[in-house]
Amino acid sequence: MDDKRKRPSEAIEAVKQELDALLEAARDTTVRLEHAFEGMxxxxxxxRAVLRKFWTGGARG
Structure with missing residues (x-):
């Protein structure tokens, strides 16, 4: 085979590694989104607690 072309098994392994990297990035993003939603x-x-206190007159004193 030409030196520039990979054998099928090497190409498959390269794709697997790329997919693993993408999956790990997706997991990291998911964790970050979960933390952001928990914060929100x-x-x-x-x-809600502040508004409830305000509307019930609890903030006046």
């Missing part, structure tokens, strides 16, 4: 949920809960 906490902010939303805090905002």
């Amino acid at each position: 949920r906490a902010v939303g809960q805090h905002a």
